[in-house]
Amino acid sequence: MEQYGTILLVEDDTSLAQWVAEYLDNQGYKTHCCYRGDEVIERVKSLDPDLVLLDLMLPGKDGISVCRDLRQFYNKPVIMLTAKDEEMDEVIGLEVGASDYVIKPVRPRALLARIKANVRAAQEKPQDHHTANHELVVGQLCIDTQARKVSVAGQEVIVSSAEYLLLQFLASHAGEVVSRDAVFKATKGREYDGLDRSVDVLISALRKKFNDDPQNPEKIKTVWGKGYLLVPSAW
Numbered sequence: 001m002e003q004y005g006t007i008l009l010v011e012d013d014t015s016l017a018q019w020v021a022e023y024l025d026n027q028g029y030k031t032h033c034c035y036r037g038d039e040v041i042e043r044v045k046s047l048d049p050d051l052v053l054l055d056l057m058l059p060g061k062d063g064i065s066v067c068r069d070l071r072q073f074y075n076k077p078v079i080m081l082t083a084k085d086e087e088m089d090e091v092i093g094l095e096v097g098a099s100d101y102v103i104k105p106v107r108p109r110a111l112l113a114r115i116k117a118n119v120r121a122a123q124e125k126p127q128d129h130h131t132a133n134h135e136l137v138v139g140q141l142c143i144d145t146q147a148r149k150v151s152v153a154g155q156e157v158i159v160s161s162a163e164y165l166l167l168q169f170l171a172s173h174a175g176e177v178v179s180r181d182a183v184f185k186a187t188k189g190r191e192y193d194g195l196d197r198s199v200d201v202l203i204s205a206l207r208k209k210f211n212d213d214p215q216n217p218e219k220i221k222t223v224w225g226k227g228y229l230l231v232p233s234a235w
Contacts, residue, residue: 004027004028004029005030005049005051005119006029006030006031006032006048006050007024007029007031007049007050007051007052007115008031008033008040008043008044008052008053009021009024009031009032009034009053010033010034010035010037010040010052010054010063011053012035012036012055012058012059016106017033017035018033020053020106023108023112024112024115027112032047035059036058036059037059037060037061037062037063037065037066038059040054040061040066040069041069041070044070044074049076050076050077050122051078051115051118051119051122052070052076052077052078052079053079054066054067054078054079054080054081054098055080055081056080056081056082057083063081064096067080067096067098068097070097071160071161075148075161076122077099077161078097078098078099078161079098079100079101079114079115079118080101080102081101082101082102082103083103083104097160097162097163098160098162099118099160099161099162100114100117100118100188100198101198113190114190116189117188118188118189121186121187121188122161134146136168136171138171138174138230138232138235139232139234139235140153141235143164143167143168148161148164150164152210152235157209160205162198163205165186166183166202166206167206170228174230174231175229175230175231175232177223177226177227179226179227180192180199180228182227183199183227183228184196184199187199199228203222207220212234218231218234
């Protein structure tokens with residue numbers, strides 16, 4: 001069977017973890033299980049998995065804290081597993097750097113689709129024809145597409161991997177309104193399902209990091225009914 005990559009599954013429900021791991025292994029992934037939040041960092045450093053599947057409620061350290069710590073050094077996808085009624089946790093998870101989330105109870109095919117899309121989006125970096133010397137420049141905004149670093153007026157701004165992918169896509173289409181569907185296909189490798197709020201959360205997080213007034217944004221605008229616009233003159 002073709003090997004698609006390595007996954008670290010962090011889930012304290014051992015029966016669920018073993019079931020999911022077996023399913024993913026049968027789909028061509030090499031899945032490792034971890035059952036405690038306070039063991040994740042060392043496991044990620046030793047395994048360097050292509051993706052981390054991270055539950056929120058864990059012994060030792062909760063998933064939000066784990067994700068925040070992971071983003072200090074790990075820039076590959078992190079998908080969080082959330083319960084149906086944990087909307088605020090979904091938002092917080094995205095704000096601390098989660099790439100995506102899957103709502104429990106886990107549906108195998110939906111989970112597999114999210115994993116494939118996130119791994120593919122991380123491996124296939126968007127190509128931009130305006131990039132010179134690995135830099136995408138819009139006003140004082142500079143995106144180093146090789147090092148995946150962002151700076152404004154020479155000052156580095158720390159962004160999560162999901163925020164980076166979204167910002168790079170918007171910057172590569174600076175001055176153009178891009179649809180929500182286009183954003184999802186470019187950054188998540190899948191179509192917008194009509195319900196996913198993750199892009200709105202990431203837009204909000206980017207506005208905070210770049211001091212863009214959320215009530216009257218000038219740098220990243222939401223064009224109602226059409227999509228999003230990164231305004232070159234505002235940078």
